[in-house]
Amino acid sequence: MDDQGPARSPGRQVTSGLIKLSMVLRHQAWQESGKRGLTPTQSQVLAVVAALGRGVTVSSVAQHLSVTKGSASVAVSALEEKDLLRKMADPSDGRVVHLVLTRTGRREAQRSTQWPEVVVQSIGALPDTEQGGFLRGLIGVIRNLQEQGAIPTSRMCTECRFFRPNQNPGQDKPHHCNFIDAAIADADLRIDCAEMEPADADVRPQLLEALFSGHSIDPTRDPDPQGGTRP
Ligand code: SF4
Known part of the structure; x- marks a missing residue:
């Protein structure tokens, strides 16, 4: 180098x-x-x-x-x-x-709470897959900053007991949100979701790892053995 x-x-x-x-x-x-x-x-x-x-x-x-x-x-x-x-x-x-x-x-x-329109438009002009990739990357960075105590905990999908990463492999919407009981794409991932409920602390790193690895979370280590379904 x-x-x-x-x-x-x-x-x-x-x-x-x-x-x-x-x-x-x-x-x-x-x-x-x-x-x-x-x-x-x-x-x-x-x-x-x-x-x-x-x-x-x-x-x-x-x-x-x-x-x-x-x-x-x-x-x-x-x-x-x-x-x-x-x-x-x-x-x-x-x-x-x-x-x-x-x-x-x-x-x-x-x-x-209105977003700066010039930035929203610039990101929205990217293809959907690029927006999804950008969002995934940001979620990973935010998670790492949280781990270091540099920023407060966010109400993100990768912290949420309703999140099932890669439950529908190969589909346009590979993930699942059990709160709304619907498939979601990378671009649908949330960074500040009002419905988020924290998954157990030992499960949260697994959710992030599963999101990035493309694997679904091991069903024997389900993030919420009770089902994590909408109350
Ligand atoms: S409830 Fe919100 S944070 Fe939880 S998986 Fe669904 S969209 Fe993501």
């Missing part, structure tokens, strides 16, 4: 591409939030409070966004001042404070 070798490694090339993408995303986030008088962090806080629903605290927001509790707290105070969010004491434990969106906050949260 010459001196340029390491810099040309696929890992570094992909990282370089991700950095370019993150610059576009950051620019879009500032532009979109700025139009509404919010910072990107304030926008993200609204989106997280809306996504997590009840019982959200400053700590859970900070954990979800991978920011310090201090940064989350500053953003929450600014959102309170803008009447987009309120703090409410837990009726059963006054020491715990929950974050609740106001009506205007709910509307803003909806806008905050």
Whole structure:
């Protein structure tokens, strides 16, 4: 390998591409939030409070966004001042404070969860198989970052007790989601699914391994012996 070798490694090339993408995303986030008088962090806080629903605290927001509790707290105070969010004491434990969106906050949260259209279109222009491959790769990277504690746990298919990778080998939709009881393609895999329920900790690596190896998970080590079917 010459001196340029390491810099040309696929890992570094992909990282370089991700950095370019993150610059576009950051620019879009500032532009979109700025139009509404919010910072990107304030926008993200609204989106997280809306996504997590009840019982959200400053700590859970900070954990979800991978920011310090201090940064989350500053953003929450600014959102309170803008009447987009309120703090409410837990009726059963006054020491715990929950974050609740106001009506205007709910509307803003909806806008905050809209994807940057320029990026969505660019990815959507790829063939379906490439989009699926891209998504699989991202899921693998996110999983590895989770393992290192670099990002919080995501509600992904590869963590979910309903996921059956490669249950339909050779088909356009090789996987199966037991929650909706339907076959799903790589491009249908989810990174933040509201219906996700965690599989047992020892099973989660097997789900990822099965997804990448093209094998279905060993039925004798079924991720959910009770069937993992929709409640
Ligand atoms: S419930 Fe959601 S996360 Fe779980 S397998 Fe189905 S689509 Fe994936």
